[in-house]
Amino acid sequence: MKADVYDLVIKNGLIVNADVSFYADVAIKDGKIVALGSFFRAAQEIDAKGLYLLPGGIDIHTHLEMPFMSTFSSDNFESGSKAAAMGGTTTVVDYAMQEKGDSLSAALKKWHEKAANKCHIDYGFHLGLTDIDENILTELESLTQEGVSTVKLFMAYNNALRCPDIKLLEVFNALKKLQILSMLHCENGDIIEYLSKKLVNDGNTAPIYHSVAHTAECEAESINRAAIYSKIFDLPIYIVHLSSKEGLQVIYDHFKRGVRIFTETCPQYLILDDSLYNKEFLEASKYVMSPPLRGKDSIEALWKALACGMINVVATDHCPFFLKQKELGKDDFTKIPNGAPGIETRLVLIFSEGVRKGRITKEQFVKCCCLNPAKLAGLYPSKGAVAPNFDADLVLFDPNKKWQIMKSHLHENVDYTPYEGIQVTGAVVDVLLRGQWLVREGSFVGGKITGNYLRRTKVI
Ligand code: DUC
Ligand code: ZN
Ligand code: ZN
Numbered sequence: 001m002k003a004d005v006y007d008l009v010i011k012n013g014l015i016v017n018a019d020v021s022f023y024a025d026v027a028i029k030d031g032k033i034v035a036l037g038s039f040f041r042a043a044q045e046i047d048a049k050g051l052y053l054l055p056g057g058i059d060i061h062t063h064l065e066m067p068f069m070s071t072f073s074s075d076n077f078e079s080g081s082k083a084a085a086m087g088g089t090t091t092v093v094d095y096a097m098q099e100k101g102d103s104l105s106a107a108l109k110k111w112h113e114k115a116a117n118k119c120h121i122d123y124g125f126h127l128g129l130t131d132i133d134e135n136i137l138t139e140l141e142s143l144t145q146e147g148v149s150t151v152k153l154f155m156a157y158n159n160a161l162r163c164p165d166i167k168l169l170e171v172f173n174a175l176k177k178l179q180i181l182s183m184l185h186c187e188n189g190d191i192i193e194y195l196s197k198k199l200v201n202d203g204n205t206a207p208i209y210h211s212v213a214h215t216a217e218c219e220a221e222s223i224n225r226a227a228i229y230s231k232i233f234d235l236p237i238y239i240v241h242l243s244s245k246e247g248l249q250v251i252y253d254h255f256k257r258g259v260r261i262f263t264e265t266c267p268q269y270l271i272l273d274d275s276l277y278n279k280e281f282l283e284a285s286k287y288v289m290s291p292p293l294r295g296k297d298s299i300e301a302l303w304k305a306l307a308c309g310m311i312n313v314v315a316t317d318h319c320p321f322f323l324k325q326k327e328l329g330k331d332d333f334t335k336i337p338n339g340a341p342g343i344e345t346r347l348v349l350i351f352s353e354g355v356r357k358g359r360i361t362k363e364q365f366v367k368c369c370c371l372n373p374a375k376l377a378g379l380y381p382s383k384g385a386v387a388p389n390f391d392a393d394l395v396l397f398d399p400n401k402k403w404q405i406m407k408s409h410l411h412e413n414v415d416y417t418p419y420e421g422i423q424v425t426g427a428v429v430d431v432l433l434r435g436q437w438l439v440r441e442g443s444f445v446g447g448k449i450t451g452n453y454l455r456r457t458k459v460i
Contacts, residue, residue, distance in 0.1 A: 005029070005042075006027040006028060006029050006034065006035075006040055006041070006042035006043070007028055007029050007030070007042060007043055007044065007435060008027075008028040008042050008043070008044045008045070008046070008392075008435060009025055009026065009027050009028070009040045009041070009042040009044070009045045009046075010025065010026045010028070010045075010046050010048050010053060010394070010396070011025045011045060011046065011047050011048060011049075012025070012047055012048055012049040013025075013026070013048030013049070013051050013052065013053035013396065014051070014052050014053065015036065015052075015053045015386045016052045016053065016054050016362050016363065016365075016366050016386075017055070017363065017366060017371070017385050017386055017387070018363055018364075018366045018367035018370070018371035018372075018384075018385065019363060020363065021052075021362065021363060024036040024037055024038065025037060025038050025039075025040050026053060026386065026392075026394070027040045027042065028042075028392040028432075028435045029435075030435070031391060031392055031434035031435040031436070032389060032390070032391060032392055032434075032435070033386065033387060033388055033389070033390050033391070033392050034388060034389075035388055036386070036387070036388065046430075048396050050398070050400075051396045051397060051398055051399075051429060052362070052395075052396070052397040052398075052399055053386055053394055053395070053396060053397075054088070054347075054366055054370065054386070054394070054395040054397050055366060055370040055371070055374075055383070055384055055385050055386050055390070055393060055394070055395070056088070056089065056090025056091060056121075056370070056383070056391075056393030056394060056395055056431065056432075056433065057084075057087070057088045057089035057090060057091075057346065057347050057369050057370055057395065058089065058090070058091045058092075058093075058369070058370050058373040058374050058377070058379065058383060058384065059084060059089045059091070059092050059093070059315050059316050059318070059343060059346060059373070060092075060093040060126075060264075060313065060315050060373045060376065060377045061093075061095075061183075061240055061241065061264060061266070061315035061316060061317050061318075062080065062084075062092045062093070062094045062095070062315075062316060062317070062318040062319075062343060063094065063095055063317070063318065063319040063339065064076060064077050064080040064081075064092070064094050064114070064115075064318075065077065065080075065114050066095070066097060066319065067097070067099070068319070068337060068338070068339070069160075069328070069335070069336075069337040069338060070328060070335075070337075071321065071325050071328065071337050073319045073320055073321065073337075073339060074320045074321055074322055074325070074413050074414050075318070075320050075341070075343070075412055075413045075414065076114065076118065076413070077094075077114055077115040077118045077119040077123070078118040078119070078120070079411070079412070079413040080092070080318065080343055080412070080413070081118075081119040081120040081121045081123070081451065082120050082411050082444055082446070083343050083344040083410065083411040083412040083413075084120075084121055084343045084344065085120055085121055085431050085433070085438040085439055085444065085446060086344055086410075086411050086428065086431075086439055086444055087343065087344035087345055087346060087347055087348065087428060088347040088348075088395040088397065088428040088431055088439075089121065089343065089344075089346065089347065090121045090122060090383075090393040090395075090431065090432075090433045090438070091121060091122045091123065091124070091374075091379065091383055091393065091451075091454065092119075092121060092122075092123050092124075092343075093123070093124040093125065093126055093150075093373075093377050093379075093454075093456075094111065094115070094123060094124075094125055094126075095125070095126050095127075095128045095152055096108050096110070096111035096125040096126065096127055096128060096148075097111075097128040097130065097161075098127065098128055098129055098130045098131055098136075099130070099131075100130065100131045101131060102131065103135070103136070103139060104127055104129075104136060104139045104140070104142070104143065105139070105142070105146075107127060107128075108125060108127065108146055108148070111125050112453070115453070116453070117450050118450065119450060119451045120433075120438060120446045120449055120450060120451060121433055121438070121451045122383075122391075122393070122433065122434075122451040122452050122453075122454050123451050123452075123453060123454065124147065124148075124377065124379070124453065124454040124455075124456050125148055126148065126150040126151060126152050126183060127143060127148050127150075127151045127152065128151070128152040128154075128161070129151050129152065129153055129163060129171065130154070130160075130161050130162075130163070132163060132167045132170065132171060137170060137171070137174050140171075140174050140175070140178060140180065141174075141178060143178070143180060144178065144180065144458060146455075147453070147454065147455025147456050148456065149180060149181065149377075149378040149456045149457060149458050149459055150180065150181045150182070150183055150238070150377060150378070150456070150459070151171070151175070151180055151181075151182055151183065152182070152183045152184075152185065152240070153168055153171060153182055153183070153184050153185070154184075154185040154189075155168070155184060155185060155186050155187060155188065155189060155222045155225070155226065156185060156186075156187035156188065156189040156192055156218070156222070156290065157185075157189060157290075158189040158190065158192070158193045161185075162189045165225070168229065169229060172229055172230075172232075172233045172235055173233065175233075175235060176233045176234070176235045179458045179460050180458070180460075181236065181237075181238055181262075181376070181459050181460050182235075182237055182238065183237075183238045183239075183240050184226050184237055184238065184239055184240060185240055185241070185290075186219055186222035186223045186226055186239055186240075186242075186247065187214060187218045187219050187222050187290060187291055188217075188218040188219075188221045188222045188225075191215070191217070191218045191221070192213050192214055192218055195212065195213040195215070196209075196213040196333075196334050199212060199213055199333075200332055200333075200334060205331055205332050205333055206281065206284070206333060207277055207281060207284035207285045207287070207288050207329075207333050207336060208277040208278060208284060208333075209333050210277070210288050210292055210333045210334075210336065211274055211277050211292035211293065213333075213334075214290055214291055214292045216243070216244035216245070216246040216247065216294060216298070217246060218291075219242075219243060219244050219246065219247040219291050220244065220246035220247045220249070220250045223239055223242075223247050223250045223251060224250045224254075226239070227250065227251070227254040227259050227261060230254075230259055230260070230261065231254070231257075231259050235460075236260035236261070236262065236460050237260075237261055237262070238261075238262040238263075238264065238376060239251065239261060239262070239263045239264065240264050240315075240317070241264060241265065241266050241269070241291060241315075241317050242263050242264065242265045242269070242302070242311065243265070243269040243291040243292070243293070243294050243298065243302075244291070244294045244298045245294070245297055245298040245301035245302070246298075248263075248298075248301055248302065248305055248310070248311075251263055251310065252310065255310070262312050262313070262376055263305075263310065263311045263312055263313070264311070264312065264313040264314070264315050265302050265305075265306070265311050265313075265314060266314065266315060266316055266317050266342065267314065267316065267342055267345065267346055267349045267350060267353075267419075268287075268289065268293060268317075268340060268342060268418060269291075269293065269294065269298070269299070269302055270299060270302055270303060270306070270314070270349075270350070270353065270354075271299070271349060271353055271419070271422075272287065272293050272418060272419075273293055273294065273295060273296050273299060274292065274293045274294055274295055276293060277292070277293070281330060282323055282326065282327075285323070285326035285327075285329065285336050286323070286326070286340065286416055286418055287340065287418060288326070288329070288333065288336040288337075288338055288340075289317070289319070289338050289339050289340050290338045303354070303359045303360070306354070306359075306360055306364070306368060307359060307360050307364060311368070312368065312372045312376065313368055313372050313373050313376060314346065314350055314368045314369055315346075315373065316342040316343050316346050317339070317340075317342070318339075318340075318341055318342050318343035318412075319338070319339025319340065319341075320339065320340065320341035320412055320413065320414035321337040321339055321414065322414055322415050323415055323416065325337050340418050341412040341414045341416075341417060341418070342418070342419075343412060344410050344411060344412050345405060345410070345417065345419055346369065347369055347395070347397075347426075347428065348405075348424050348426050348427065348428065349405075349419065349422075349424065350365055350368070350369055351365055351397070351399070351424075351425075351426040352424035352425050352426050353424075355399075355426075356399075356425045356426065362399075370383075370384050370385070371384040371385060372384075375459065376459055377456055377459070378456030378457040378458060378459045379454060379456055379457075383454075391433075391434050392432055392434055392435040393432065393433055393434060394430075394431070394432045395428055395430070395431050395432075396428075396429045396430035396431075397426065397427070397428060397429065398426065398427045398429050399425070399426050400425065400426075401425070401426065401427035402423065402424070402425050403423075403424060403427060404421060404422070404423050404424070405417060405419045405420065405421065405422045405424060406420060406421070407420060411444070427442070428442070429441060429442060433446070433449060433451065434452075436449055
């Protein structure tokens with residue numbers, strides 16, 4: 001090859017992939033990684049000495065501009081993708097939610113309109129199924145042509161998002177034929193409804209009672225049911241946002257019997273514990289999410305499961321609400337919009353709390369934040385690794401920088417971060433999306449850049 005054939009060469013960085021880490025220069029042309037090695041020459045060369053070169057982060061669980069609990073999540077695709085990029089995430093797969101009465105194509109159209117020409121990073125959609133009839137079951141067949149290879153089903157949120165079990169079985173039957181992966185919100189909606197009503201009737205209306213109503217048993221029981229359905233149809237399932245050691249034990253039990261379960265958890269369940277609900281309303285409401293935070297024993301169990309590969313993915317369930325929105329539930333915890341921000345802090349938190357604290361290796365960090373999400377969302381082999389023929393989505397990461405997470409430093413469109421004050425080691429320096437700079441030396445420079453809609457391939 002001629003000496004200056006490449007657009008960009010990144011020199012001297014330590015490439016960290018999910019299997020192995022090694023020093024090599026990265027040559028980029030037309031938005032792709034074209035070679036790893038040394039002695040490359042290019043129009044532009046940058047020195048990454050002392051930095052890690054990671055594949056761009058892939059967050060396959062976000063809720064941007066989602067209508068939910070009488071309000072909307074406060075990040076749209078513009079603000080949310082900017083925050084994601086600042087945190088080293090270059091791809092999101094968001095939940096396109098079917099509203100009651102909507103066809104699947106109508107739901108997808110709404111989400112395309114929200115994202116097109118606004119999202120600064122590449123994006124795809126899972127379809128959130130909330131209103132299922134014969135027409136919808138037939139329409140599922142068209143999803144893969146639209147680039148959608150995953151659907152979400154809620155086993156909780158009675159009278160709202162929940163898919164009743166009888167319909168869940170009908171959907172599983174259709175998904176089996178279509179080879180579409182289902183992503184399941186596992187909590188027992190009836191137990192939650194029963195306990196919530198009882199608690200509120202007894203005057204127990206504070207945020208802490210959200211965690212009482214959403215017991216770990218609700219999660220475990222619902223995972224068990226989903227796993228049994230999975231077994232009946234011989235259909236793999238993906239459990240979203242696992243929060244508890246009880247739920248983990250059920251997954252392990254089914255795993256041993258050969259049920260194919262993929263599991264995701266989120267930074268909040270790996271780092272924050274349920275003592276945070278013991279605070280006054282506004283402080284405690286920041287952590288009202290479903291499922292809720294658990295005890296420290298669950299936190300340690302989840303880290304161990306991540307380290308041994310039982311948990312495959314760390315995503316965020318980014319679903320921010322301003323404190324003003326949380327006030328909707330001032331007198332009744334069941335009215336507090338469920339969700340918390342996290343799209344910007346995922347990589348640094350998992351690196352700092354995971355790798356730097358010796359719970360996982362840096363390669364496992366890349367596996368759960370980049371490679372496995374790419375594989376399970378049907379984005380592999382263009383995303384998820386620093387290797388020839390992959391998109392040049394790259395994060396230059398300083399593994400030694402120490403800083404303190406503060407809302408004032410973040411870009412999420414919300415007035416708090418659940419991680420305020422946490423000291424971390426590790427920082428995103430530069431971020432490239434298909435060879436273009438989104439972030440340079442810690443500043444956002446991707447104002448004019450918009451991401452591509454990703455047509456995802458089948459994963460099962
Ligand atoms: N859980 C949340 O906390 N927010 C959005 C949806 C969900 O399942
Ligand atoms: Zn959920
Ligand atoms: Zn979610």
